[in-house]
Amino acid sequence: MASDTYRWLARYYDHLFEFRRQFDTARESVIGPVLPEVKAACDLCCGTGTLALELAAQGIEMYAVDLSPDMCKIARKKVRGTGLPVHVIQADMRAFVLPKQVDLVTCEFDALNHVPHKRDLGRVLRSVAKALRPGGHFAFDVNNRRxxxxxWANTWFLEKDPVAMIMHGGHRRGSDRAWSDVEWFIRSGDKWSRHREHIEEVCWSAAEIRSALAVAGFDQVKAWDAAPFFEDALTPAGNRTFWRARLRPGAKARA
Ligand SMILES: C[S@@+](CC[C@H](N)C(=O)[O-])C[C@H]1O[C@@H](n2cnc3c(N)ncnc32)[C@H](O)[C@@H]1O
Incomplete structure (x- = not known):
């Protein structure tokens, strides 16, 4: 993703996307069991900072990392005045560095799928491994090829004043890449402006994810299909998977 995508999406993200309840439900199973041991954490690809703020409100020192300057700006604005310990860092998930090691890294809402190439999964996992203390956990969810x-290969329309958004999705059958051309119509008084954004995702098989996790030093890998958490038409079994893995206590961070 270029750092200037997620510009309009950043501005209207909290206004338009209201999938939080399903992620809250999933989180109870995925990170609930390890949360009591977490004192410091990082929300990777934090978007507007909602999860970072939520975890900080539970007493966790938070780092919130995102490549989009607009997302970081909104996240910082949401943090300001709360007094909560959330440090927002603009960085690429493939090469981010934290000032200290944390007990948990989260990466929600198929953010991991946003890397430009399939091979980038290894780079992200190496950066996450360096950010974690040995024995710390990485929790994420991904869109699968299904x-x-x-x-993805559909057209979606969302409207909530003052914006209307059309997403024209595409996927080449048999490939591990999908895209969405997003068209924005934004009302300001009685005038409308029109903007475009292009988003791409790549995906991996479960076997590819397990193998990349092992290479990066993770064990105790657990996976959950998202369907029971989401219970909606967009998420039948096989579409989205939640993962949690532990950085092996003896694992050495690899350059
Ligand atoms: C679907 S949003 C998810 C945001 C947030 N995790 C949530 O649950 O609402 C994907 C996020 O990934 C960020 N992103 C995309 N590519 C990135 C990269 N290479 N490094 C860091 N962040 C990236 C985008 O800016 C965006 O905020």
Whole structure:
């Protein structure tokens, strides 16, 4: 993703996307069991900072990392005045560095799928491994190829004053890449402006994810299909998977 995508999406993200309840439900199973041991954490690809603020409100020192300057700006604005310990860092998930090691890294809402190339998964996992203390956990969710086939190759329309958004999705059958051309119509008084954004995702098989996690030094890998958490038409079984893995206590961070 270029750092200037997620510009309009950043501005209207909290206004338009209201999937938080399903992620809250998933989180109870995925990170709930390890949360009591977490004192410091990082929300990677934090978007507007909602999860970082929520975890900080539970007493966790938070780092919130995102590549989009607009997302970081909004996250900082939401943090300001709360007095909560959330440090927002603009960085690429493939090469981010934290000032100290944390007990948990989260990466929600298929943010991991946003890397430009499939091979970038290894780079992200190495950066996450360096950010974690040995024995710390990485929790993330990904879109699977089934989601690209069943959901992405459609046109979606969302409208909530003052914005209307059309997403024209695409996926080349048999490939591990999908895209969405997003068209924005934004009302200001009685005038409308029109903007475009392009988003791409790549996906991996479960076997590819397990193998990349092992290479980066993770063990105790657990996976959950998202369907029971989401219970919606967009998320039938097989579309989205939640993962949690532990950085092996003896694992050495690799350059
Ligand atoms: C679907 S949003 C998810 C945001 C947030 N995790 C949530 O649950 O609402 C994907 C996020 O990934 C960020 N992103 C995309 N590519 C990135 C990269 N290479 N490094 C860091 N952040 C990236 C985008 O700016 C965006 O905020």
């Amino acid at each position: 989601a690209f086939e069943r959901v």
